Amino acid sequence: MNQGAPVLKIDLASSEAAYEQITSGLRTLLVAGQFRPGSQLPTVRELAMDLGVHHNTVAEAYRILADEGWLDLKRGRGATVVERPRPQATPESHARFSRRLQELVARAITEGVPRAAIVGELDGLTRKLQTGGIE
Amino acid sequence: MNQGAPVLKIDLASSEAAYEQITSGLRTLLVAGQFRPGSQLPTVRELAMDLGVHHNTVAEAYRILADEGWLDLKRGRGATVVERPRPQATPESHARFSRRLQELVARAITEGVPRAAIVGELDGLTRKLQTGGIE
Numbered sequence: 001m002n003q004g005a006p007v008l009k010i011d012l013a014s015s016e017a018a019y020e021q022i023t024s025g026l027r028t029l030l031v032a033g034q035f036r037p038g039s040q041l042p043t044v045r046e047l048a049m050d051l052g053v054h055h056n057t058v059a060e061a062y063r064i065l066a067d068e069g070w071l072d073l074k075r076g077r078g079a080t081v082v083e084r085p086r087p088q089a090t091p092e093s094h095a096r097f098s099r100r101l102q103e104l105v106a107r108a109i110t111e112g113v114p115r116a117a118i119v120g121e122l123d124g125l126t127r128k129l130q131t132g133g134i135e
Numbered sequence: 136m137n138q139g140a141p142v143l144k145i146d147l148a149s150s151e152a153a154y155e156q157i158t159s160g161l162r163t164l165l166v167a168g169q170f171r172p173g174s175q176l177p178t179v180r181e182l183a184m185d186l187g188v189h190h191n192t193v194a195e196a197y198r199i200l201a202d203e204g205w206l207d208l209k210r211g212r213g214a215t216v217v218e219r220p221r222p223q224a225t226p227e228s229h230a231r232f233s234r235r236l237q238e239l240v241a242r243a244i245t246e247g248v249p250r251a252a253i254v255g256e257l258d259g260l261t262r263k264l265q266t267g268g269i270e
Contacts, residue, residue: 020150024238031241068245089247097243098256103159104239105260106166108232110203112224115264121233122257122264125240129254 007034010051018053022061030070030081041071041079142169145186153188157196165205165216176206176214 007029010021029035041047044062048055062079065071069084108118142164145156164170176182179197183190197214200206204219243253 015152015155017150024242027245028234028238028241031244032237070245087245087247089243089249089252093243093246094248094252097239097246097248097253100239101236101256101260102167103163104232104235105264106163107159108224108228109166110162110205110222111228111232112222113229113232114224117224117229118232119261119264121236122261125236126254126257126261129240129250129257 008047008051010053012052018051019057019060019064022047022051022053022058023064026061026065027068027070030065035081037081037083039081041081043078143182143186145188147187153186154192154195154199157182157186157188157193158199161196161200162203162205165200170216172216172218174216176216178213 008022008025010018010025012018014021016024026041035041041062042050044055044058048058051058062071062073066073066079069087070081072080072082074080105118109115143157143160145153145160147153149156151159161176170176176197177185179190179193183193186193197206197208201208201214204222205216207215207217209215240253244250
């Protein structure tokens, strides 16, 4: 992204809104430690141009991530990644994760993704979580 | 659901559209074998009343599930669960599952769900997949 290479892709044909796709994609990169605290994200206009979306769409994603504590937004200075205090999970956020995980697997099975491939993905992610590959 | 007890809950405050929540929720129950082939789902109007949504919202969810091969819809005869041939997964459906799974975990971490709880959910689901608790 620093080299202007797009690291995010969005699918305009998806039923998921573009700002949600951008938010999810950036959040995944942030959680994976791809952007260290102090580093700068592209400006709203740069990223909007890269992705081919309206700049309001990117601005909305940046606002959500700022509200979540990932970014510091300063007019004219772009978006800076900040050290994020770990929030306390609510029982709802745990329950929501559990439900969404089941829904996601149900969808994959419906689409014919082989059980072994699904188990492989779950295992791979578990290992990453246990070895600190995801912060 | 046969007893009129709601098994689905939808969150009207969610950014996810109600028809998508109904589709995902029913798909998860179908994949978990909660409805055997031949059994009847509630009529569109019954379920719409139970959930407090417009009947078009439920009808849309039923149509999507019928397109996916889960339901047979006959005017005036409601929705019948059918034996579903397992489709061939495309590389896209596998890649999409992998990406969404990472996004889901990133979101849970952002919300403060403890790593151990996330690993527990992933493990539990892996076990269900391996022991046939999910078809």
